[in-house]
Amino acid sequence: MKAALGGWVDMHLHLTDPAFQGEEAAVLARAWAAGVQWVVTSGTDLESSQRAVALARRFPGRVWATVGFHPHEAGQWTEASEAALEGLAGDPHVVAIGEIGLDFHYTFAPRDVQEAVFRRQLRLARRLSLPVVIHSREATAETLAVLREEMPVEGVLHCFTGDPELAQGGLELGLFLSVGGMLTFKKMEALREAVATLPRDRICLETDAPYLAPVPYRGKRNEPAWVVESGKALADLWGVDPDEAAAVTAANARRLFPRVAEWERSREGT
Numbered sequence: 001m002k003a004a005l006g007g008w009v010d011m012h013l014h015l016t017d018p019a020f021q022g023e024e025a026a027v028l029a030r031a032w033a034a035g036v037q038w039v040v041t042s043g044t045d046l047e048s049s050q051r052a053v054a055l056a057r058r059f060p061g062r063v064w065a066t067v068g069f070h071p072h073e074a075g076q077w078t079e080a081s082e083a084a085l086e087g088l089a090g091d092p093h094v095v096a097i098g099e100i101g102l103d104f105h106y107t108f109a110p111r112d113v114q115e116a117v118f119r120r121q122l123r124l125a126r127r128l129s130l131p132v133v134i135h136s137r138e139a140t141a142e143t144l145a146v147l148r149e150e151m152p153v154e155g156v157l158h159c160f161t162g163d164p165e166l167a168q169g170g171l172e173l174g175l176f177l178s179v180g181g182m183l184t185f186k187k188m189e190a191l192r193e194a195v196a197t198l199p200r201d202r203i204c205l206e207t208d209a210p211y212l213a214p215v216p217y218r219g220k221r222n223e224p225a226w227v228v229e230s231g232k233a234l235a236d237l238w239g240v241d242p243d244e245a246a247a248v249t250a251a252n253a254r255r256l257f258p259r260v261a262e263w264e265r266s267r268e269g270t
């Protein structure tokens with residue numbers, strides 16, 4: 001059977017979040033029914049990374065995993081963490097290191113610890129030739145400075161909220177930007193204006209489920225099926241059909257995650 005290439009991609013969510021416990025298959029079934037082709041579930045520490053890989057094995061070709069320590073969890077990093085992540089990343093269902101980065105809004109871990117753990121994981125990704133999924137909140141200048149020093153790194157700045165400095169710096173570094181439910185929020189006009197100016201071949205879609213549900217589900221537990229709402233908002237912004245927005249953003253996600261594209265090519269003609 002030839003691999004079907006149509007449909008939406010949710011390139012970032014947290015299926016291992018306790019909010020989905022025991023409901024993963026049902027949540028995914030609703031996503032496939034809504035026209036989602038595949039999703040990428042991201043680890044935030046070692047345990048959730050292990051569970052992300054297990055989920056990806058359970059739903060091959062439809063669920064992919066990233067492994068990494070979120071800046072909130074940077075304080076848990078130990079000398080053994082890098083080897084553990086490297087071991088997990090050897091699994092072919094792992095498509096990136098993430099989510100990693102800097103969060104100076106909450107600063108659950110001290111800034112210097114966040115930065116050190118971010119750098120270690122960027123170097124790991126480079127060594128393994130894997131892209132990275134980056135979280136940057138209230139840390140634009142610091143995130144860009146670290147990325148410039150740790151080049152070359154391929155990846156995506158997830159949950160883009162419209163910061164023009166982050167967009168410009170990220171694009172200069174060759175990164176993708178991903179947008180989600182906030183694109184549908186009435187108050188986020190500045191985000192829509194910023195996204196409208198970005199090159200279309202650099203934009204991906206995500207839900208960040210269970211967080212940040214789009215309109216008309218705002219405030220509910222988000223789920224991957226609802227990536228379609230953000231996708232329609234993007235299509236409106238671009239003045240194209242939803243199908244075209246799905247095709248463009250899915251193609252971008254395939255360039256961002258080469259392991260997915262390789263797997264699909266390996267299935268063609270089988």
Ligand SMILES: [Zn+2]
Nearest residue numbers: 012042099208
């Ligand atoms: Zn996330």
